[in-house]
Amino acid sequence: MNVVLDPSLTGLMGILLAIGVPTISAAVAIIVCGTAMAGVGTEKPELLSRLIITVVLGEALAIYGLLIAFMLISKLPSIKTMEAASKGLMAGVIIAVGTGAAGAGISYAGSSLIGATAERPETYSSNVIGVVLSEALAIYGLLIAFMVIGTI
Amino acid sequence: MTEMRKLAVILFEDHVDAVIRSLGEAGVVQFVNMREKLEVWKGALVPYEVPTGILTKCSDILSRIEASSRGLNIGPEELPSEEIPVRNEPIEEVLLGVERKLAELPAESLAKSSILLSRIDELAQALEVKLEGVTIEESLLEKSAEEVLSEIEHGLSEIEEDVSTSGLMDRKALADRMKALTLEERIEVGRKLLELRKYLTDTRLTFAKKLSRLRKIAEMVRQSIEAKTKLGEIREDLLTLRGTVRRERQVAEAEQKLARTAKTIYFEVWVRDAHVKEIVERIQKTTDGNCITSEEPIGHDEKQPTIPKPVPSFMSAFEKLTLASGYPSAHEVNPIPIMMITFPILFGIMFADVGQGAIFVVLGALLTYFKRKIKPEEAGDIVRYFLISSEMFILLGLAAIFWGFVFGEFFGPSGVLHPMNLGRIGPFYIGGFEPMHEPMKMIRFALLIGALHMSLGLGLKLINCIKERHFKHAPIPVAWLWLLWGGLSMWSYWGGISSISRWFAQGMVMLAGLVITPLILLVIFTAIAEGVMEGIGFGVEVFAETLSHTLSYGRLMALGLVHSVMNYLFLVLGGVEHGHFPPMSIPIVATGTVLVMIIEGLIVFVHTLRLHWIEWFSKFYSGEGIPFKPFKFT
Numbered sequence: 001m002n003v004v005l006d007p008s009l010t011g012l013m014g015i016l017l018a019i020g021v022p023t024i025s026a027a028v029a030i031i032v033c034g035t036a037m038a039g040v041g042t043e044k045p046e047l048l049s050r051l052i053i054t055v056v057l058g059e060a061l062a063i064y065g066l067l068i069a070f071m072l073i074s075k076l077p078s079i080k081t082m083e084a085a086s087k088g089l090m091a092g093v094i095i096a097v098g099t100g101a102a103g104a105g106i107s108y109a110g111s112s113l114i115g116a117t118a119e120r121p122e123t124y125s126s127n128v129i130g131v132v133l134s135e136a137l138a139i140y141g142l143l144i145a146f147m148v149i150g151t152i
Numbered sequence: 153m154t155e156m157r158k159l160a161v162i163l164f165e166d167h168v169d170a171v172i173r174s175l176g177e178a179g180v181v182q183f184v185n186m187r188e189k190l191e192v193w194k195g196a197l198v199p200y201e202v203p204t205g206i207l208t209k210c211s212d213i214l215s216r217i218e219a220s221s222r223g224l225n226i227g228p229e230e231l232p233s234e235e236i237p238v239r240n241e242p243i244e245e246v247l248l249g250v251e252r253k254l255a256e257l258p259a260e261s262l263a264k265s266s267i268l269l270s271r272i273d274e275l276a277q278a279l280e281v282k283l284e285g286v287t288i289e290e291s292l293l294e295k296s297a298e299e300v301l302s303e304i305e306h307g308l309s310e311i312e313e314d315v316s317t318s319g320l321m322d323r324k325a326l327a328d329r330m331k332a333l334t335l336e337e338r339i340e341v342g343r344k345l346l347e348l349r350k351y352l353t354d355t356r357l358t359f360a361k362k363l364s365r366l367r368k369i370a371e372m373v374r375q376s377i378e379a380k381t382k383l384g385e386i387r388e389d390l391l392t393l394r395g396t397v398r399r400e401r402q403v404a405e406a407e408q409k410l411a412r413t414a415k416t417i418y419f420e421v422w423v424r425d426a427h428v429k430e431i432v433e434r435i436q437k438t439t440d441g442n443c444i445t446s447e448e449p450i451g452h453d454e455k456q457p458t459i460p461k462p463v464p465s466f467m468s469a470f471e472k473l474t475l476a477s478g479y480p481s482a483h484e485v486n487p488i489p490i491m492m493i494t495f496p497i498l499f500g501i502m503f504a505d506v507g508q509g510a511i512f513v514v515l516g517a518l519l520t521y522f523k524r525k526i527k528p529e530e531a532g533d534i535v536r537y538f539l540i541s542s543e544m545f546i547l548l549g550l551a552a553i554f555w556g557f558v559f560g561e562f563f564g565p566s567g568v569l570h571p572m573n574l575g576r577i578g579p580f581y582i583g584g585f586e587p588m589h590e591p592m593k594m595i596r597f598a599l600l601i602g603a604l605h606m607s608l609g610l611g612l613k614l615i616n617c618i619k620e621r622h623f624k625h626a627p628i629p630v631a632w633l634w635l636l637w638g639g640l641s642m643w644s645y646w647g648g649i650s651s652i653s654r655w656f657a658q659g660m661v662m663l664a665g666l667v668i669t670p671l672i673l674l675v676i677f678t679a680i681a682e683g684v685m686e687g688i689g690f691g692v693e694v695f696a697e698t699l700s701h702t703l704s705y706g707r708l709m710a711l712g713l714v715h716s717v718m719n720y721l722f723l724v725l726g727g728v729e730h731g732h733f734p735p736m737s738i739p740i741v742a743t744g745t746v747l748v749m750i751i752e753g754l755i756v757f758v759h760t761l762r763l764h765w766i767e768w769f770s771k772f773y774s775g776e777g778i779p780f781k782p783f784k785f786t
Contacts, residue, residue: 049537050476056758060711063755067714070721125477125765125775132762136704143706146591 008076010085014092015072018145021096022065022138025103029058032107036114044118051117053128054110057135061099061106064142068095068149075152084152091145098141105134155425156456156482156780158184160418161435163443168200168410168417169242172403174438177238179784181421181431182457186411189420193411197418200410209247210401216254217394220263226387236395240438243400250393257389258377264301265374271308272367279315281360300373304366311362399785406783420448422457422780456482457780463488466543470495477765478775483619485612487773491764492547494605498763500551501601502711502756504587505719507563508749509556512549516542558583559712563741564719567731579644587709588716595709596644602705603640605763607633609771616772624681629771631673636698638666671695701767711756718748 033054041048072088079085109130117124159181163171175181187199239246276282333341410419423431432445450456458480463471470491480486503509519542531539538545556562560571565588573584580600587594610629617626642663646654655663674694679687722744726737733741769775 045533049533053758053761056754057762059751060755060759063714063718063751064710067710067717070717129766132766135762136700139704139707139710142710143595143703146595146710150592 005082005085007079007082007085010082011072011076011079011088014085014088014090015069015076017089017092017096018072019065019069022099022103023062025099026058026060026062026065029061029103029106029110030055033058033110033114036111040114040118044121047117047121050124051114054106054113054131057131058103058106058110060135061103061138064099064138065095068092068142068145071146071149075149078152087148087152091148094145094148095138095141098145099138102134102136102138102141105137106131109134156422156450156459157425157428158420158448158450158456159423159428159431159445160420160448161443161445162416162418163435163439165412165415165417166242167439167442168407169246169403170240170438171435171443172406173238173240173399174434175421175431176399176403176406176783176785178427178431178434180427180782181423182780182782183406183409184420184422185409186419187409190411197411197413200407200412200417200419202404202407203244206243206247206404207401210397210404213247213250213254213397214394214401217390217397220254220257221390221394222263226390229391231391231395236392236399239396243404246396246400250397253389254393257386261298261301262374262377262386264305265370265377268301268304268308268370269367269374272363272370275308275312275315276360276363276367279356279359281356281363300369304370304373307362307366311359311366315359402783402785424459455776455778458482458777459780461486467492469541469544472540473761473764477769478773479777479779481620481774481777484616484774484777485619485772487612487769490608490612494608494768495544495760495764496547496551498601498605498708499548499756499760500553500555501598501708502759503548503552503715503752504555504559504712505561505563505715506553506556506569508745509549509552509554511745511749512552513546514549516545516547516549519545559585559587559716561716561719562731563745564723565716566719566723566728566733587712588720591709591713594712595706598705598708598712599640599702601708602702602767603636605705605768606636606701606771609768610636613772622681624677627677628674628681631670631677632694632698634670635667635674635694636702638670639698640702642666697770701770704767705763707759707763711752711759715748715752715756718752719744722748 033051037048037051037055040051068091072091075084075088079088109127113124113127113131116127161171186197190197190199239249241249410417412418421431428447435443435445467488470488473495474480474488474491500509519538523539523542526535526539529536557569557572558574560569562568565586571584571586574582576582576584577600580596581593582597582600585593610633613629614626617623617629642655642659645662646652646659671691671694675687675691677687678690682690722741723737725744726740727734728737728741
């Protein structure tokens, strides 16, 4: 059977991926780190201002998705051919995979960072590297998705 | 700049307590933990063991004093340390003296009498009886207060026991049991109860009489003690004793850092240049000259404490951000003032907007004004952070305004302003374009800023190498700079990473000169300074780090774009076109601005911090220093 996809539908699927997966990744990261933070906050509230970085970096993932989705929407009128549509779809896939990986990294490294900081606050500056490097993964995905959109 | 000196002191065992006490009095030296350095001495020194039991004895006496103070309603207030007399004898003797004095004080009897009185009152309340005055035979008071009190305690315990066996306190249990009985049984029990009730009323009266008597005696004992002494004096004495014991405990704790030979004690202290003479004189005086003090050279790898430099209050937010990453080592460049410039610049690029920047400036000015009226320590958590960072808000706002002009943003890309062109260096445009429409120009600009920021870090590393006299390490940052800018020029000359095949064909000579040579030099320099394997490892690390850190500055573009896109969203919703704001759009744009400023402000702030902590600090800032905290009696 020969399936023919409509270019504008393919483009919309790219938008769906670009906004859907990053928001889920952000939600996972915030759910994991937010609950861990709430637990630590009952014992050592003075650490919360430093630990908030995990939740904010998690939230940033959704914003990257929003950015790519927005750029795709602004390109929708020019998506006429199947080639342009696949580029749009792939940009969505790239940001989805990038933020998914970053979300997993922030969830694991972030919750461990929070637990470790509650026990020994001086380890914070070394442990935070795991979280921020996980977050860098999303930035790499964002840059590439961006360049792909630029070629549409 | 005040320099730290290291003093080595040798003295006889007998003098150690007095010397440590005198150093604590001076409050300007920091002890080196000799336990961590014993290996250097290869068995010539052993750790100095504080005589066993001193610390336990301290806490023991302290809890006794605490108990007495509670009985006398003395709070946790402290005497100023000048009012606590300085002793010269060993800790054991001081503690013995304290114990003797404590035993002489009637504080414990007083406390005991108040505890007994309250116990009697509680029991009377539970029994629902009123205690009436009774007369007491005078002969009782001829005994000592302690004896009388223990007699009262004994009597009270007996009464308490009797009360619990008599079932007087168990009326509820009795009532419950009654409910479970049949009618006949109840009549029978009721008859018995009438008898019992009479008996119980009698017993209660007896108890009341006994309790009244005990109470009266306890009161009289208390009065007689109070007549002999003055409560104020006891209070003063207790506070002095508490201060003395706490001080001795601190001395004993400090002594755990010392080392010893068979008969002498050896220790090292850090002290400021200006205080060396005073400290040496102090030690000489306390030991009557029977000691040796000498200034030791500071080892090359030795961690010396850093004197915390007070920063002006407008820098305090940046100070907090820096110290959260680690404390500067002694000779390191202090990054706080530099961060005060770079932090707003990076923030402003991501948050470029004239209107929102102006709101930040106004907010910062208001907070600065209120900071003088409200004390930050008294405000709530979030308000306190805002107050501390009030000046930072102004700086961030100014930077946002500047970059807002450069990228032409006024409450988003509304068309009110046009981008300002500041110039062009090769393929790098500085301003003159709208990031939303020409993102590739923006990403090049972001990478240029990243390279500049990292170069600043590498330059500071060079300064640190020279300041710390690690001359063998000094060529490393130079070669690194060469690699960074070489790589960047390769990238811009050959038109981006997509034409990488040409780098290795026509551009081979250039690649060798700009990338491969500095990389090899880096390996060689590190190998000379640290060893061959470290050199190779470092070479790989530097290559990966240069690439990934430069790319990481791409977030300047990403977040800058996110910021304008989010603003643009609300501009579209409000129907703003070509710089014309229809009246209906104002509430929508205002809501959008508040949302964007809160969410984006937080995200951009965290990312700016991250760029400083990870990409910038990793180039030059060790953050491994220890603050200079002199040993001082508290």
